Amino acid sequence: MWVERLLIENIRSFERQDISFSQHRNGPYRWVTLLGENGGGKSTLLQALGLLLAGPEGAQTLLPRPVGWVRDESTPGQLQIRVREGDRDPGRLGKKTAPRSFTYGLNVTGRERLVIKKQVYTEPTLVEEPSRALSWLRDIAFPSQGAGWFAAGYGAFRRLTRSSQLLVPSLEPQARYTNFITQFNEDEPLATFERWVVYLDYIIAKHPQSARQHRRQLDQGIAAINRMLPEGTRFDSVSGEGRILFDVQGRKVSTLAMSDGYRSVLALAGDLVWRLIQAFPGSANPLQEQGVALIDELDIHLHPRWQRHIAGWLREQFPGLQFIVATHSPFVAAGAGEDALTLRLMLENGATHVEKVETPAALSVDRILQSEAFGQLSPYSPETTERIERYDALARKSRKRSASEERELAELRAFIQKARPVGGPPEPGSLEAKLDAYIERTLQPEGRG
Structure with missing residues (x-):
């Protein structure tokens, strides 16, 4: 079982976002990385998935009074999920079945209990009698205890x-809801x-x-x-x-x-x-069975060495699970592999927008930070960035520099050499490439062109 799609509407910073977790022809993305700044909606998205995967009764237990969840309390918020069933029917353990999908949702009000939205099933239907749809969902897919579709969610403060x-x-x-309690x-x-x-x-x-x-x-x-x-x-x-x-x-x-x-x-x-x-x-x-695992801030408490490997370790040990994780670490984002889906959540004018970005598996950490995945973030500290830009401005100055400016440039040049990238050549056109060009030109011996 895996998640194909999430619709989240009128919930916290989300006006309306319809998010796909499926590849065009090759089934689901088995690893989904959520990136974005603090307050951008990553935890809310994972909690929304947790409520839906906990089942109707589990959702009501986890969030009995969803105060502060609804963006505009004049109308209910909506959560809707489409889940793709694998080759095993949870109602008939061990029996192989053809893959099929189902959709269901929750209405969320600001001051009342969660309201179960009318269930909507895709074809082929999971039950022959539509009137039994809700009971099938509760008893077979999301039972309070026992077999069913597996899912678990973990908040940032797991310990x-x-x-x-x-x-x-x-x-x-x-009980099933305890699978998500730390969220x-x-x-x-x-x-x-x-x-x-x-x-x-x-x-x-x-x-x-x-x-x-x-x-x-x-x-x-x-x-x-x-x-x-x-x-x-x-x-x-x-x-x-x-x-x-x-x-x-x-x-x-x-x-x-x-x-x-x-x-x-x-x-x-x-x-x-x-x-x-x-x-x-x-x-x-x-450990090889199918299901979904939600993890908020996967990198928390981990040294960068662990951050580089944690995604690969999880995927190797639990190959049947679909992982949907939030992180602030470029190491985790890269370690997910080339076949991962990377989504960036951006807060613009008070509303969260979700966009697919290129998975940075082949990039160095510096290049990941400067890519669209992390919003072209400088890999240097603010003070170092300021000194680099000052060096750039002085080096480019067309008219003759004053004596004080020459002294400042010399001091900056010595500092800039420490900021040069370690390893392979920098990306053409990048700040590092410009630094290398400046240093190479200004440090040439007299008489060389």
Whole structure:
């Protein structure tokens, strides 16, 4: 299952935007990167998708009183989604079906509960009797618990709990809306990973008759998590006190003592692994099943080295998922790959506009920042940019420069050499290319043309 289209109208900064997540003939984009400045609408777009993918009852639980959501409260806001079903019908597990699409929406009012909009289904219809459409949607596609179309959403403040996890007698599947709870409650920690690992370790030790099944689940999850951690960091064990220990460069460290970067990756990957295993209990490899994952500010807490690889890691470990993520990092934008869809959200005159931009997979970080993806942002600090432009103005001066200007130019020239790009040749016509030309010309020995 994946998202083909989102319509968002009269919601916060969105007047009306109809956004496609599909390629022309090759199906969905499996990775969608959302770029844009703070306040441009990235989180709102992801929350809108979260409400729709949580299902009608889940949406009402996540946002019972959507105050501040409607842009013009004289008319309801609208959220509408078209979802493409893959080759498995959630109502008949294991049975292959032809791909098909469905559309449904929510009306959003400013002071009342969310109102479920009349369901609209594309052909072929998912149910033979149209009067059963809403019940089919609730019971089969988006059930409160159990099998259905898989989706999960993660807000920007995802993190592990700071308290030690006690052993629990069971770890029952949670209601569907909890798949998206961190998008709407930033104080909610992602404790599932720790509880899940501790619980399975306990069951394996205390109930040998069911150890094989639980060992397989635990091994699958740990293997996926290990592959997403930097070299030299691996899962080690669960202590007698119920603490999860990792081997970090030969030293055993509990999750409570790990950095925010490690904890952010563990929280996201661990939660996603557990929810996939719960959603597809009969699957030989739940991590390869289809679904949608929404992630806000994927780069948060991550060192640039991790930012370069995080998209590739996620795509490799969860190949059946469609990722729709927001980021401020050029490393994440580039690491998504050439087959990703990159959308830039721009706030103009109080309204958000969404436009497709070229995916910057082949560009250096400097060139990504100066591309349309990041709005031609200078890779230099404001002070350095100002000094570069002053150097440009003095170097171009047609009349003779004064003695003070010559001294200033000499000082700037020494500074400019530090600002020269490292690596390959700069892009023709870029600021770096002009700097190179100026430096090459002005540093030539006397008598050379």
